[in-house]
Each structure stands twice: as C-alpha cells, then as structure tokens.
Amino acid sequence: MGEKFNISNLNLYYGDFHALKDVDLSINEKEITAFIGPSGCGKSTTLRMIAGLENVTAGNLWMRDQVVNDVPCGERGVSMVFQNYALFPHMSVKNNIIYGLKAHKMDENEIDARLKEVLKMLELEGLEDRKPKELSGGQRQRVALARAVVKRADYFLLDEPLSNLDAQLRMRARKELVKIHEMYHPTLVYVTHDQIEAMTVGDRIALMYRGKMEMLDTPSHVYNRPASVFCAKFIGSPSMNIVEAEYHNGALVIGKQKVELPGIWQRIAAQCPSGLLYAGVRPEHVMMSRTPQERSIEGVVRYVEDYGNRYGVYIQVEGDKNELIAIREGEIPQPGEKVYIHVETEKLHLFDRGTEKSLGYPEMVIRAQEKLAVPKLEKAIAQ
Ligand code: ATP
Numbered sequence: 001m002g003e004k005f006n007i008s009n010l011n012l013y014y015g016d017f018h019a020l021k022d023v024d025l026s027i028n029e030k031e032i033t034a035f036i037g038p039s040g041c042g043k044s045t046t047l048r049m050i051a052g053l054e055n056v057t058a059g060n061l062w063m064r065d066q067v068v069n070d071v072p073c074g075e076r077g078v079s080m081v082f083q084n085y086a087l088f089p090h091m092s093v094k095n096n097i098i099y100g101l102k103a104h105k106m107d108e109n110e111i112d113a114r115l116k117e118v119l120k121m122l123e124l125e126g127l128e129d130r131k132p133k134e135l136s137g138g139q140r141q142r143v144a145l146a147r148a149v150v151k152r153a154d155y156f157l158l159d160e161p162l163s164n165l166d167a168q169l170r171m172r173a174r175k176e177l178v179k180i181h182e183m184y185h186p187t188l189v190y191v192t193h194d195q196i197e198a199m200t201v202g203d204r205i206a207l208m209y210r211g212k213m214e215m216l217d218t219p220s221h222v223y224n225r226p227a228s229v230f231c232a233k234f235i236g237s238p239s240m241n242i243v244e245a246e247y248h249n250g251a252l253v254i255g256k257q258k259v260e261l262p263g264i265w266q267r268i269a270a271q272c273p274s275g276l277l278y279a280g281v282r283p284e285h286v287m288m289s290r291t292p293q294e295r296s297i298e299g300v301v302r303y304v305e306d307y308g309n310r311y312g313v314y315i316q317v318e319g320d321k322n323e324l325i326a327i328r329e330g331e332i333p334q335p336g337e338k339v340y341i342h343v344e345t346e347k348l349h350l351f352d353r354g355t356e357k358s359l360g361y362p363e364m365v366i367r368a369q370e371k372l373a374v375p376k377l378e379k380a381i382a383q
C-alpha cells in the first residue's frame with residue numbers, strides 16, 4: 001500500500017446543482033474499489049473527477065501523495081473506460097487499442113506483445129481489422145476495455161465496463177478483470193449498477209447516495225454491518241426488513257409487543273436519545289416457529305412466494321406498516337397461520353429513526369470497552 005490516494009471534502013457543482021457533497025474517500029492503492037449506488041447518485045462524476053475530466057469545485061484530490069486538482073487528465077497516469085466506449089470510429093479495432101502506446105512511441109515489439117495478450121484475454125482475436133461500427137455493443141465494450149488494459153496504467157478507472165455484455169460473457173470478463181488486477185496490481189476504481197459484480201470484484205465497496213459517500217468498507221461489512229438504513233436496504237435482495245420500534249427500559253417495543261434486549265444491545269439502543277428506532281433484520285435471518293420462543297414476537301403469515309429452492313414468507317406484525325419477509329427452506333407455515341418470529345442477537349440491526357444511521361454493533365461496544373480497560377489496567381499496574 002503506502003502511497004496516498006484519497007479524496008477529502010470534495011464538492012462539485014454543475015451550475016446550481018450540487019452533484020458531489022463533501023465526499024471523503026480513502027482508496028487503498030492496488031486495491032479494487034467498487035462504486036455502487038442508485039442512478040444519479042454521483043458515481044460517474046466522482047470517477048470523472050479522479051480522471052481529471054471535471055473540475056473540483058472545493059476539496060482536494062490526492063494521488064501519489066500529491067494534490068492533483070489542477071493536474072491535467074493526460075498527466076495523472078490514469079486509464080479510463082467510459083460507459084459509452086469513446087472509440088475512434090474511423091480506426092480499426094487494432095489501432096483503437098494501440099493508439100495510446102504509439103502516441104507514447106513505445107517499442108513496436110512491446111506493442112505487438114501487449115496487443116496479442118489483450119486480444120486473447122478479451123476474446124477479440126479475429127476482429128482486429130474491423131471498424132467499431134462493424135462490432136456488437138459487447139464487442140465495442142471489450143475493445144474499450146482492451147485499450148485501457150494495454151496501457152498498464154497505475155490507476156484504472158472503469159465506468160460500468162461490462163454493462164453491455166450478456167450474462168455468460170459478463171462472468172468471464174469479470175474473472176479476466178480480476179486476473180488483470182492480479183497481474184499488474186493497478187489501483188482499480190470500478191463503477192457498476194450490479195450489486196453482485198460490486199461484491200465479487202471489489203476489495204472494498206463505496207456506496208454513494210444523493211452525492212454523498214454513505215459507506216466505504218469491505219463487501220462483508222457493507223452487508224453485515226451497514227452504516228445506515230439506506231445501506232441496509234440497498235444491498236441484498238430481498239432487502240433488509242426494517243420495522244419501527246421504541247426503546248424503553250431495556251426492551252424493544254414494536255406496536256403492542258415487547259422484546260427484552262440482551263445487555264449489550266441495551267447499551268447500543270440507549271445511545272439513541274429519542275428512543276425512536278428502526279430495527280432491522282435480513283430476510284434469511286428471520287427465524288419462525290409455531291410456539292413462542294425466548295424474545296419472539298407474534299405475527300400472521302400473509303402470503304408465500306415459491307422460489308423453487310426456497311420460500312419467501314410474508315409476515316404481518318402489528319398492523320400494515322410492519323410486514324416482514326422471511327426466506328426459508330423446507331416446511332413452512334401457510335397464509336393465515338400465526339407464527340412467532342425471533343432473531344439471533346448477532347443478526348440484529350438498530351438505527352436511529354431521526355438520523356437513519358446505525359447505532360453500532362456488539363463488537364464495537366466490546367472494542368470500546370477494551371480500549372478503556374487497557375489504560376485503566378496500565379494505571380493499576382503502575383500504582
Ligand atoms: P448512473 O448510474 O445513472 O450512471 P451516476 O451515479 O453515475 O448515475 P452521475 O452521472 O455522476 O450519476 O450524475 C450525478 C448527478 O449529476 C445526476 O443528477 C446528473 O443528472 C447530474 N449531472 C451529471 N453530469 C452533468 C452535467 N454535465 N450537467 C449537469 N448535471 C449533470
């Protein structure tokens with residue numbers, strides 16, 4: 001790792017429109033960071049700013065330990081694949097791919113070797129002499145990718161590079177991308193709409209929402225430890241169940257029902273000054289039984305979806321507002337049946353209803369406790 005590649009307090013306006021709002025982002029060199037978020041949230045704009053194609057309105061962009069806000073695009077050592085390919089229409093596939101290398105007066109043998117390698121890697125052999133208009137959308141996209149790969153730049157910026165490929169080709173291209181990364185270790189910033197692609201390709205996920213960075217973390221943390229209601233609902237399908245709850249005297253109150261919280265979760269819930277919360281649980285973590293269990297709440301099955309290998313069971317809890325979905329296998333209750341649902345404590349999520357931010361997780365409380373405990377211990381030993 002080592003060198004600094006980060007974005008601090010970055011803002012960008014298009015006229016009056018505030019497209020990027022105080023975006024902070026620390027990208028680890030040589031890692032793959034996958035940007036994901038709803039359409040229009042600012043993913044491409046951030047990428048274009050890193051590339052030097054948009055002017056920073058406020059804030060700093062650091063690359064290789066230097067602020068590069070005013071460094072022109074061509075001098076940033078980046079290679080970018082655009083969503084719309086941006087191929088030269090009058091040039092053959094071959095010339096599109098090697099154009100940049102020729103412009104840099106690279107040795108002909110080296111150009112040939114790189115060209116051969118990339119044509120094979122991206123399954124473009126035999127298409128070298130065609131013009132872009134003689135290619136399918138997927139083939140054009142691969143030419144754009146090939147043109148970026150041959151440059152072997154330190155920074156590789158990809159804006160939805162696989163969106164036009166069919167499912168099979170997409171999976172193959174995804175593997176090839178990971179292979180390219182293993183070979184050259186570029187710092188790769190990857191924009192996608194596809195959650196699975198982001199989770200499988202990204203060492204870390206940058207989740208954006210309305211021009212802001214909502215969360216930057218590993219795929220596992222983004223899934224299991226979402227920072228906000230938005231993150232919790234955006235990642236995962238079906239998305240996380242979120243119900244309104246209140247915290248009173250050690251218990252979570254959902255409508256007229258009450259669930260005693262374990263001690264560590266009481267401390268987490270107590271951090272919400274209003275006591276008004278959202279409780280979250282992923283569909284695959286909703287446990288159901290026909291008899292009451294410890295810390296269970298009652299509900300009624302409304303309908304069941306058959307997914308072939310599993311079922312989606314919709315359960316109404318305390319009125320229309322709170323409907324949960326449970327994903328289960330095997331024998332399941334039928335519509336109209338009363339069920340008791342419970343959640344293993346480590347699978348629970350609590351959010352402040354006002355800020356919609358996570359109130360934290362047990363391991364964070366334990367870590368904070370340990371941090372407090374060590375100085376106390378040192379003091380005790382010193383005395
Ligand atoms: P998508 O997933 O649909 O590609 P995105 O997250 O990449 O979306 P951006 O292209 O970064 O979104 O756009 C962010 C916001 O900025 C959008 O609301 C968009 O309409 C706006 N925007 C982008 N380019 C311009 C521009 N040149 N002028 C004005 N507004 C723009």
